[in-house]
Amino acid sequence: MISPAITSTRPRAAWTAALPVIAAGALIAYGLTSSGYIATVLGFAAIYGVFCTGLNFFMGYTGQASFGQNAFAALGGYGSAILTDRLGLEPVLAILASMSIAGIVALVVGYPTLRLRGHYLAMATFALGLITYEITIEWTSLTHGYMGYSGIPPLGLFGYELANEKQQLVALVVIALFGVWISNRLRNSRFGRALRAIAGSEAAAAALGINVARYKLAAFVIAALYASVAGSLFAHFIGFISPEVFGTAMVVLSFTMLYLGGIGTTWGPLVGALIASLIPEVLRSTLPGGLKEGQDIVYCAILILILIFVPKGLSSLGSLWQARRSAVREG
Amino acid sequence: MALLNVQGVTKRFGGLVANDSISFAVPEGSLFAVIGPNGAGKTTLFNAISGFFAPTSGRILFDGQDVTGLAQADIAQRGLIRTYQLVQLFKDMTVAENVQVGFHRMTSGNVGAALLRGAGFRRQEEHIREETRSLLTFVGLGNRADVMADTLPYGQQRLLEVARALAAQPRLLLLDEPAAGLNTQETDALADTILRINARGVTVVLIEHDMGLVMKVAQRIAVLDFGRKIAEGTPAEIRSDPAVIAAYLGTEAEHA
Ligand SMILES: Nc1ncnc2c1ncn2[C@@H]1O[C@H](COP(=O)(O)OP(=O)(O)OP(=O)(O)O)[C@@H](O)[C@H]1O
Ligand SMILES: [Mg+2]
Secondary structure (H helix, E strand, O other), X not given: OOOHHHHHHHHHHHHHHHHHHHHHHHHHHHHHHOOHHHHHHHHHHHHHHHHHHHHHHHHHHOOOOOOOOHHHHHHHHHHHHHHHHHOOOOHHHHHHHHHHHHHHHHHHHHHHHOOXXXXXXXXXXXXXXXXXXXXXXXXXXXXXXXXXXXXXXXXXXXXXXXXXXXXXXXXXXXXXXXXXXXXXXXXXXXXXXXXXXXXXXXXXXXXXXXXXXXXXXXHHHHHHHHHHHHHHHHHHHHOEXXXXXXXXXXXXXXXXXXXXXXXOOOOHHXXXXXXXXXXXXXXXXXXXXXXXXXXXXXXXXXXXXXXXXOOOOOOHHHHHHHHHXXXXXXX | OEEEEEXXXXXEEOOEEEEEEEEEEEEOOOEEEEEOOOOOOHHHHHHHHHOOOOOOEEEEEEOOEEOOOOOHHHHHHOOEEEOOOOOOOOOOOEHHHHHHHHHHHHOOXXXXXXXXXXXXXXXXXXXXXXXXXXXXXXXXXXXXXXXXXXXXXXXXXXXXXXXXXXXXXXXXXXXXXXXXXXXXXXXXXXXXXXXXHXXXXXXXXXXXXXXXXXXXXXXXXXXXXXXXXXEEEOHHHXXXXXXXXXXXXXXXXXXX
């Protein structure tokens, strides 16, 4: 018997591969033809997309909780700021150097903490975020404290700078798509299956020879590398960072995005980042004058409604539609 | 030579002695069963052998080597694979993906291989897909490959766990009550499957309450009661063993 899934998988694969690229193209076009402000909003979304795609390795694929991923974004952001300012490094080199630092810190911090389970791990990662926040405030000679770091050079390569936010937006979207591409390749492999097995059952994963602690550590480090890149991109995109940029609010926002888009899916984090970034802007421009005050309430209501009616995240809508179509075809 | 040698294994939980100095040997290629009333310590014994936790005292030799206290994944990497009494499927994965995870031990490559996707990677993935198909057919789940694992009825979930364990090419396979939740027909099919697994050269240790199944497939049986081994022998010997009869009659009397 030929399973119906075999006949419906092939066309769907081509379709789902093309769709995001088309969507990204439309998005870039929208950003380029709109105001600089919209381009900035979309750039933020792409940066958060990178951050969440990384966090998804640890929280989605591997099923672990981390409340401290903002620490690695701060490392990336301050790394980029300090390395370009003090050492005069090219932004790209500063990003790569910050990534290596973030990766090493993740290894050193993750090795002991990932042996902890459940609440302890969550607490340990939360502490990591708080400690980093304190350091960025207190170590003023290096970080300028509350004042923050300004005048960070924009993205560029070989001395050529991307002059405005629209050029930078194109670069950010390309980088975000590259991040998702990596995530997709890793997910559908022996490595990704091991991570997802850990999310499903640590006991069963270990019984099949998977070194649970080592794979958790790998997912944690990958998430830290993405977070570091996101932090660096933020610094170069805006040109200014302060401790607040990488504060606890970042953690809350990234969780919202993950669940909104679909945690554990490949495209969910980017979709979630985009939707969560755009809703407030749409509200701002469409709500009538009297309702403007209640914008935050409307925003939260929309988020809650989405989470109630699409609990698996917005990126699950695509496959739902597919499933319904193939069901109709079979019936 | 014995593939598995359990020597004086004791496991205490606080004051409770769940395994009390248990010893037995499982010859390579044989089909061994561990039976006993509820709470006798059978699952605890599997947990100690497979490294889920270390025994309080005693030694476990696998293929002549001391594996006592090694991490569970390290023991599994040597080819000692177990299933769980309470099914432990990867719920967010399809039936086929569950089995694919089972190939972890016999395959290689991590981040680098997954990113580059060279010829070796693709050949390995193709091999995994083919073998997954044949394993699912082997346990009778051939037409369920693409459904989510947790949508399977309970009996089929157990079969999936067996298929996944087989993907790891065990030298020694520990099955903890694989027939629980199966109807008579399915149990007969399972008995046949277990015999075919054994015929492939896999040494099997089976925990089972279904006496029909045990008597049909096991070559040797150890009986546990209150954490102690009270008998060991062939099915015929066990059936007529006074201590075994007393243990089972005792529990039946308690339940009555
Ligand atoms: N992790 C644990 N902590 C404390 N006590 C435990 C633990 N695991 C098992 N026990 C106790 O050890 C004894 C043996 O349990 P075990 O699960 O090994 O029995 P079993 O023979 O597998 O029973 P069943 O046939 O019901 O599966 C029981 O009294 C049980 O309550
Ligand atoms: Mg048991």
